[in-house]
Structures are given as structure tokens and as C-alpha cells.
Amino acid sequence: MNASLATALTVVMTLTLVLAPVAATAQEPVKSFDQLNTRLKVGDTVWVTDAQGREIKGKIHSLSPDALTLGADGSETFAARDVSAIRERQPDSLKNGALIGFGVGGGLALVACLGLAEGSGESGWCLIALGFYGGVGAGIGVGIDALIPGQKRVAYRAPGAPGVASSRLSFAPVITPRHKGVAVSFSF
Numbered sequence: 001m002n003a004s005l006a007t008a009l010t011v012v013m014t015l016t017l018v019l020a021p022v023a024a025t026a027q028e029p030v031k032s033f034d035q036l037n038t039r040l041k042v043g044d045t046v047w048v049t050d051a052q053g054r055e056i057k058g059k060i061h062s063l064s065p066d067a068l069t070l071g072a073d074g075s076e077t078f079a080a081r082d083v084s085a086i087r088e089r090q091p092d093s094l095k096n097g098a099l100i101g102f103g104v105g106g107g108l109a110l111v112a113c114l115g116l117a118e119g120s121g122e123s124g125w126c127l128i129a130l131g132f133y134g135g136v137g138a139g140i141g142v143g144i145d146a147l148i149p150g151q152k153r154v155a156y157r158a159p160g161a162p163g164v165a166s167s168r169l170s171f172a173p174v175i176t177p178r179h180k181g182v183a184v185s186f187s188f
Helices: 003-019 033-038 095-117 124-147
Strands: 045-050 055-064 067-070 076-079 083-089 152-157 168-175 180-187
Touching (some): 033 152
Antiparallel strands (some): 055 067, 067 076
């Protein structure tokens, strides 16, 4: 491997290590309903799980220390005692899509350089190709990452609620040419 190709490889590896995203620590959910205003604001889209385990999605219209109203027409109002959990969707950083795309585009250019430049003494074009295809890959990675929604995180969990999900018991008919019956499922 010639010196310029080794230098290009060193630059790519160094940039990858320097620009790699640091894992963010998850924010703990608030445990008191009157602290919700520290995490949520009017206009945020949330998923509210009520005491019966139903999940309702809506935009926050009003938020007070003892109630939450979803929808501009006040269609759903939840008292604090009736809410088991509230989840919100966190925005996803586009940095990881850019880094993955740069790695794929630049990596393909690097492989092409390794294959083509080995027999010739001319490898200066490899750095240009690496930068160009890495940039194209980063653009495509950002575009794809923008289409993927962020993860839902628990913003509020009622005291005593072990988690967002509740236990469920479901029944489903099973009808086949040879068997007839009922499938029972219990999840927690």
C-alpha cells in the first residue's frame, strides 16, 4: 500500500472516530404530574396511556398541575389520577445518518481506490473521490434519516405504575380445516 493511500485511510479513520456521535443518556420521566411543564409544552404531540390501558395520541391544548387536555376543541381531558403514562416523540439527530452515509460512500470510493491505484503511481484522485462520494453518501444518509421518526420516550409515569404497558388478556378464534378452537394470549 503506497503512502498517499495509507494517509487517506488514516484521515478517514480519524474523522470517523472524531465525528462519531456520543450516546445520549436517556432522560428519566417525571414522577409528579405537576412537573410535566418542565418536559412538555402546549402544542407537543403526546401519547397518553390512561388507567384502563388505552393509548390516545394528540396535541397538548392545555396543561395544568392536575389535568391535561388534548385537541384544540378540548376533546380529551385527563385528570392526573386517570393517567398511567405519557410518552413523547424525541427528534432524531441527522448526524448519525450523515456519518453512516459518509462511511458508505467514502468506503466504496476507498475500495475502488485500493483496486485501481495499486498498479499505478497516480493516487491523488483518490482523496478527491473519497471526499466527493463521502459527501454524496452523507447527503443520502441525511435524507433517509430525515424520513425515520424519532423514538418515543416516557415523559411521565404515574407513581406505582411499573411501566407504560399494562397486562392484557386476549382471545382469538382459531379455525382450520382440521382444528377449531380459541387461542388465549396473556401479555404483561
